[in-house]
Amino acid sequence: MYYKESMxxxxxxxxxxxxxxxxxxxxxxxxxxxxxxxxxxxEAVAAGRVNIWPVEFQLDAYKFVIEEPKFYTSFGIAVIRVxxxxxxxxxxxxxAAYPLSKPRSxxxxxxxxxxxxxxxxxxxxxxxxxxxxxxxxxxxxxxxALVMPGAVPVYNIILLQNYFKxxxxxxxxxxxxxxxxxxxxLYRIFLPLSKPVLATLVVFVTVAHWNSWFDGMLYxxxxxxxxxxxxxQTIVVKLDLNTINDISQVKNIxxxxxxxxxxxxxxxxxxxxxPFLQKYFTKGIIMGSVKG
Amino acid sequence: MKRKKGKYLSFHLMLLIPTALLVVxxxxxxxxxxIAFQNYKPALGFTGSKFTGLENFRVLFTNPGFMQAxxxxxxxxxxxxxxxxxxxxxxxxxxxxxxRSSIKRTAQTIIYMPYFISWVLMAGIIVDILSPENGIVNxxxxxxxxxxxxxxxxxxxxxxxxxxxxxxxxxxWGTIIxxxxxxxxxxxxxxxxxxxxxxxxxxxxxxTLPGIAPTIVLLTTLSLGNVLNAGFDQVYNLMSPxxxxxxxxxxxxxxRLGIKNAQFGIxxxxxxxxxxxxxxxxxxxxxxxxxxxxxxxF
Numbered sequence: 001m002y003y004k005e006s007m008x009x010x011x012x013x014x015x016x017x018x019x020x021x022x023x024x025x026x027x028x029x030x031x032x033x034x035x036x037x038x039x040x041x042x043e044a045v046a047a048g049r050v051n052i053w054p055v056e057f058q059l060d061a062y063k064f065v066i067e068e069p070k071f072y073t074s075f076g077i078a079v080i081r082v083x084x085x086x087x088x089x090x091x092x093x094x095x096a097a098y099p100l101s102k103p104r105s106x107x108x109x110x111x112x113x114x115x116x117x118x119x120x121x122x123x124x125x126x127x128x129x130x131x132x133x134x135x136x137x138x139x140x141x142x143x144x145a146l147v148m149p150g151a152v153p154v155y156n157i158i159l160l161q162n163y164f165k166x167x168x169x170x171x172x173x174x175x176x177x178x179x180x181x182x183x184x185x186l187y188r189i190f191l192p193l194s195k196p197v198l199a200t201l202v203v204f205v206t207v208a209h210w211n212s213w214f215d216g217m218l219y220x221x222x223x224x225x226x227x228x229x230x231x232x233q234t235i236v237v238k239l240d241l242n243t244i245n246d247i248s249q250v251k252n253i254x255x256x257x258x259x260x261x262x263x264x265x266x267x268x269x270x271x272x273x274x275p276f277l278q279k280y281f282t283k284g285i286i287m288g289s290v291k292g
Numbered sequence: 293m294k295r296k297k298g299k300y301l302s303f304h305l306m307l308l309i310p311t312a313l314l315v316v317x318x319x320x321x322x323x324x325x326x327i328a329f330q331n332y333k334p335a336l337g338f339t340g341s342k343f344t345g346l347e348n349f350r351v352l353f354t355n356p357g358f359m360q361a362x363x364x365x366x367x368x369x370x371x372x373x374x375x376x377x378x379x380x381x382x383x384x385x386x387x388x389x390x391x392r393s394s395i396k397r398t399a400q401t402i403i404y405m406p407y408f409i410s411w412v413l414m415a416g417i418i419v420d421i422l423s424p425e426n427g428i429v430n431x432x433x434x435x436x437x438x439x440x441x442x443x444x445x446x447x448x449x450x451x452x453x454x455x456x457x458x459x460x461x462x463x464x465w466g467t468i469i470x471x472x473x474x475x476x477x478x479x480x481x482x483x484x485x486x487x488x489x490x491x492x493x494x495x496x497x498x499x500t501l502p503g504i505a506p507t508i509v510l511l512t513t514l515s516l517g518n519v520l521n522a523g524f525d526q527v528y529n530l531m532s533p534x535x536x537x538x539x540x541x542x543x544x545x546x547x548r549l550g551i552k553n554a555q556f557g558i559x560x561x562x563x564x565x566x567x568x569x570x571x572x573x574x575x576x577x578x579x580x581x582x583x584x585x586x587x588x589x590f
Contacts, residue, residue, distance in 0.1 A: 019384075027403050030418070101353060120573075124567055125325055128324070132556075182302040182303065214528075232412055263413045278400075
């Protein structure tokens with residue numbers, strides 16, 4: 001670089017390396033520990049002998065968890081919920097973002113609509129009235145209760161319409177001159193040009209749907225309708241005594257390592273999309289915030 | 293003219309379904325806030341329930357539980373905003389000093405990961421590592437002869453635990469954003485500063501910090517909108533009846549009153565109170581963000 005490395009600078013650099021490595025280690029340790037616990041025997045876990053490497057390796061905890069009907073049922077519900085939610089959210093985002101990205105000269109009512117959308121970010125009726133509406137629209141205890149109340153993701157719409165705005169006007173104008181209608185322009189031109197942003201939003205929405213648990217608890221009266229995170233909420237946080245009794249009859253499994261196994265399985269989908277998340281996330285923020 | 297009308301028509305058609313859904317699931321519930329002024333009985337509905345004016349608010353504000361929850365909310369949210377500013381800025385500056393890109397990237401990958409894990413799973417992990425029996429934190433403290441601490445069952449510890457675990461989950465996100473801002477700083481500025489005799493510390497002070505100042509101001513002002521958001525997911529999953537006193541926040545209170553005790557009127561009143569204050573702060577923060585940085589959300 002453009003300076004001489006002094007002694008104090010070198011000392012700083014060494015300390016800085018150590019500090020960054022230490023902080024990273026502290027951040028990742030609990031997750032590695034959970035992974036190790038899920039593969040360790042009951043005795044080793046109870047004695048607190050497990051750190052980041054499995055002690056007395058076993059797979060029984062995973063076998064037990066996977067064979068638990070409540071677990072795989074809720075896992076299935078979570079998958080369906082992600083697919084439905086993704087479809088609905090993305091469709092609504094695209095449909096709303098395109099007209100909203102038009103300047104007032106091309107779509108005079110644009111600002112009126114924009115305010116309708118943005119106002120929902122500022123103010124909400126709150127938990128109880130939304131619950132009563134979900135009930136009134138007969139969605140309670142159906143999978144649609146997890147999809148419809150958040151069907152229109154306003155924040156994502158704003159990101160996408162900002163991106164649409166940043167596309168050169170000439171593309172739009174030439175397509176108009178060639179006689180293409182708005183639907184065709186959206187489908188054939190704008191969407192293919194927006195693949196990176198759309199990929200970002202797909203990943204956002206997937207993670208959000210996979211991780212959400214509260215709506216499951218709120219809108220599902222029967223535990224067999226719970227999506228995975230809601231089911232895990234009842235298991236992982238509040239230790240269900242019945243489950244522990246069931247478990248203790250099975251060799252090698254304790255509430256702790258089976259709990260760890262469930263946490264790891266529930267994390268897997270996130271870890272699978274994580275590389276994409278990292279790749280697109282910052283890009284998505286930067287692209288979306290292009291001023292309109 | 294006819295063609296022009298048809299053109300708008302397709303825009304209106306595109307917006308039809310999203311707007312309709314927004315009306316049903318956002319605007320109709322907004323109308324539902326009249327429950328806050330009623331002694332709402334589900335059997336009687338909006339129209340049949342008796343109007344009681346501000347009675348629900350009176351009950352709410354004279355309830356010590358609500359005042360405690362309000363205080364907890366503001367205190368927790370305040371510390372989360374402060375740590376959410378200081379920790380990512382500091383860490384991104386330190387990370388920026390690391391020249392070996394493999395370490396830099398690995399560190400970024402690691403610290404960013406908890407952000408995408410739900411609070412349910414995080415809470416499961418936190419309960420384990422803070423366990424007074426064999427949690428790692430207490431095992432470490434034991435090495436120094438400290439008696440095991442029941443972090444999640446102690447009202448003195450609960451708020452600090454909330455703030456620290458929130459930093460763990462969230463600071464990677466802020467760090468990544470500041471890192472992006474740091475890479476945007478013109479390298480010539482460093483060169484010029486070095487020629488003028490500025491050392492690394494001076495360069496950080498006079499080039500780096502001003503360079504990311506707009507981002508700092510932006511994220512901080514935007515976070516003002518969260519003064520009454522102390523984090524329902526986190527608190528609900530970590531709280532127990534023992535820590536209700538130090539951990540109960542407005543959102544958990546609303547849930548308990550409304551869904552568990554079916555006191556719809558009072559819970560909606562609490563929600564309305566929160567919504568109004570939040571809306572005020574969000575609008576103010578956006579105005580400030582625009583004034584300071586020219587940032588516009590839309």
